[in-house]
Amino acid sequence: MFRIPFDRVNWITSSFLIGTALIAIIGAPIYFFHYGIDWFQFGMFFFYLCATMMSITVGYHRLFSHLAFKAKTPVKFFTLIFGACAFENSCLNWSSDHRRHHKHVDHDEDPYDISKGFFWAHIGWLLFKLDPEPPMDNVADLRKDKLVMWQHKYTHWIGLFVGLILPAAIGYGWNTMFGLDPVQGALGGFLIAGVTRIVIAQHCTFFINSLCHTVGSQPYSNKHSARDSAVMAFLTFGEGYHNYHHEFQHDYRNGVKPWQWDPSKWTIWTLSKLGLVEGLRRVPDSKILLAEMGEARRRAEDRIHQIKSVGPGYCQRTADLLSKVAEQLAANYHELEQAVTDRVQLSREVLQDWQNETRALMRQLSRITMPAMA
Ligand SMILES: [Zn+2]
Ligand SMILES: [Zn+2]
Incomplete structure (x- = not known):
């Protein structure tokens, strides 16, 4: 201390x-x-x-x-x-x-x-x-x-x-x-x-x-x-x-x-x-979005870990819902990560669509309540 x-x-x-x-x-x-x-x-x-x-x-x-x-x-x-x-x-x-x-x-x-x-x-x-x-x-x-x-x-x-x-x-x-x-x-x-x-x-x-x-x-x-x-x-x-x-x-x-x-x-x-x-320095929008998507994905995986740690009594339906959201977030993350690595020029609209989808998935994630014990 x-x-x-x-x-x-x-x-x-x-x-x-x-x-x-x-x-x-x-x-x-x-x-x-x-x-x-x-x-x-x-x-x-x-x-x-x-x-x-x-x-x-x-x-x-x-x-x-x-x-x-x-x-x-x-x-x-x-x-x-x-x-x-x-x-x-x-x-x-x-x-x-x-x-x-x-x-x-x-x-x-x-x-x-x-x-x-x-x-x-x-x-x-x-x-x-x-x-x-x-x-x-x-x-x-x-x-x-x-x-x-x-x-x-x-x-x-x-x-x-x-x-x-x-x-x-x-x-x-x-x-x-x-x-x-x-x-x-x-x-x-x-x-x-x-x-x-x-x-x-x-x-x-x-x-x-x-x-x-x-x-x-x-x-x-x-x-x-x-x-x-x-x-x-x-x-x-x-x-x-x-x-x-x-x-x-x-x-x-x-x-x-x-x-x-x-x-x-x-x-x-x-x-x-x-x-x-x-010489104003700006981080490219794609890299900023990648960080946001990485963090969203991490939070989804944390929630899954949290619910599974409840033990065998966890609600299967909630776990499935969470897994679906986490999988989608991970898939989007990898796709964007690849695009950033390959230096693919992504339009503002494409990035906006990805951002909107990430936000929608995050909202879905926050609505999924913790499982009721069996
Ligand atoms: Zn500082
Ligand atoms: Zn500081």
């Missing part, structure tokens, strides 16, 4: 995380109670939250950690500046941790290993120092990037100036311009777009490591704990389709279906149309 190492508290990080949370929880309500809702402050908070979160999801995560696309300097610069404002360490450190997370997911070397518990995966890994510190030997490519190295050197200064002092200065300037109390404007900027935004952005990111490995479905694989959840996608700017992401980490999309909520994917796509990013 994993024990929380209280003797190895990371005092600087812990003080920052707990201190900012206390300031946000206590300070923001007092500010609103005294001064009421200020739409300018709210607008600045919204801009800063989106800029910070997008810099983490589009920049730190999909661009730098996974190389899911190539970006021109303005995109790199923006995401490195506002990424620093999240106070989640430098892009180099973040990417190193994240690459280890993917490589060793659910195992000891995974920095936010969910098998050590929800608290550890969410924030515990930051509050306590690991001994020894793992080597940053998986980011040689990023070390060649001068902008990344510049941000690595000054990340806390950038965060302090752009993430905390700048919103206070903007609040001060705005209130001065409109004949309002400038100190109130500065205080609001620091508290709302500054500290409160940092706390919200951090916990939304931490949710990806905790809740996205706990809540949701596993349509692509059950070989790791990552899960897909629309609610989590909403809270994490599209990162909630985490089961897909762990299966196909180099795809620039996390919500791969057209209807799935993934503002980070839409942003990358829009930037590509503007010529600011290029």
Whole structure:
């Protein structure tokens, strides 16, 4: 059983995380109670939250950690500046941790290993120092990037100036311009777009490591704990389709279906149309469907095993029904697998038909209830 190492508290990080949370929880309500809702402050908070979160999801995560696309300097610069404002360490450190997370997911070397518990995966890994510190030997490519190295050197200064002092200065300037109390404007900027935004952005990111490995479905694989959840996608700017992401980490999309909520994917796509990013990596539809069909087939076989383990008393009719569904799923899987191996170009319509059939079989499977004992 994993024990929380209280003797190895990371005092600087812990003080920052707990201190900012206390300031946000206590300070923001007092500010609103005294001064009421200020739409300018709210607008600045919204801009800063989106800029910070997008810099983490589009920049730190999909661009730098996974190389899911190539970006021109303005995109790199923006995401490195506002990424620093999240106070989640430098892009180099973040990417190193994240690459280890993917490589060793659910195992000891995974920095936010969910098998050590929800608290550890969410924030515990930051509050306590690991001994020894793992080597940053998986980011040689990023070390060649001068902008990344510049941000690595000054990340806390950038965060302090752009993430905390700048919103206070903007609040001060705005209130001065409109004949309002400038100190109130500065205080609001620091508290709302500054500290409160940092706390919200951090916990939304931490949710990806905790809740996205706990809540949701596993349509692509059950070989790791990552899960897909629309609610989590909403809270994490599209990162909630985490089961897909762990299966196909180099795809620039996390919500791969057209209807799935993934503002980070839409942003990358829009930037590509503007010529600011290029080389968007996509997993072919046939491979995605193959993963879905493989998982559906595995679940059907699991159910059969489950009912047969009831013993000789299992209901023959239910077992036959399940076997039929499982056989069909397996046959479809092998047919698609062959087509993928032979690099047969399958039309969208053919893939859609296969997907519909898989879904229909899965619905049939879920309607088959467990056997009544004889
Ligand atoms: Zn993960
Ligand atoms: Zn990732």
